[in-house]
Amino acid sequence: MTYASWFRRAGGYLVDVVLAFLPSFVGGLVYESTVGPDGEPSAFGRAADLIGIALAILVFAYNRWIRAGRTGRTWGRQLMRINLITEQDGGPVGGSRALLRDLGHVVDTLALGLGWLSPLWDGKRQTFSDKMVRTVVVEAA
Numbered sequence: 001m002t003y004a005s006w007f008r009r010a011g012g013y014l015v016d017v018v019l020a021f022l023p024s025f026v027g028g029l030v031y032e033s034t035v036g037p038d039g040e041p042s043a044f045g046r047a048a049d050l051i052g053i054a055l056a057i058l059v060f061a062y063n064r065w066i067r068a069g070r071t072g073r074t075w076g077r078q079l080m081r082i083n084l085i086t087e088q089d090g091g092p093v094g095g096s097r098a099l100l101r102d103l104g105h106v107v108d109t110l111a112l113g114l115g116w117l118s119p120l121w122d123g124k125r126q127t128f129s130d131k132m133v134r135t136v137v138v139e140a141a
Contacts, residue, residue, distance in 0.1 A: 004082040013076060016064060019063070024053050082138065
């Protein structure tokens with residue numbers, strides 16, 4: 001088992017965030033394009049913005065927690081050819097643990113960002129969040 005490099009992990013996360021952000025971005029463009037002379041957007045623009053935000057949340061939740069929980073792969077991880085697995089048995093982490101892992105990234109951030117960088121020097125290339133929920137990211141076979 002080969003632990004995934006920080007660069008592959010970061011690349012996968014970046015792809016996941018960009019893909020999740022796209023519906024909100026499109027909704028925001030529609031919102032801005034419907035602003036009238038009074039400076040207010042149309043009802044359609046407001047609806048498009050809210051739908052875009054809702055879709056972004058749903059895409060993120062599906063990709064990061066449901067898909068990753070079942071398969072170990074988000075779209076970004078698939079592109080980078082890496083998998084998220086349990087440290088104990090190498091199996092899928094499940095949706096709850098994938099969610100807790102993402103929530104644990106708050107700790108990675110609050111520790112002056114060191115948690116995000118810890119895969120650069122950690123033996124198992126784990127973030128603090130990985131350590132908390134006992135997961136590792138490995139290169140796909």
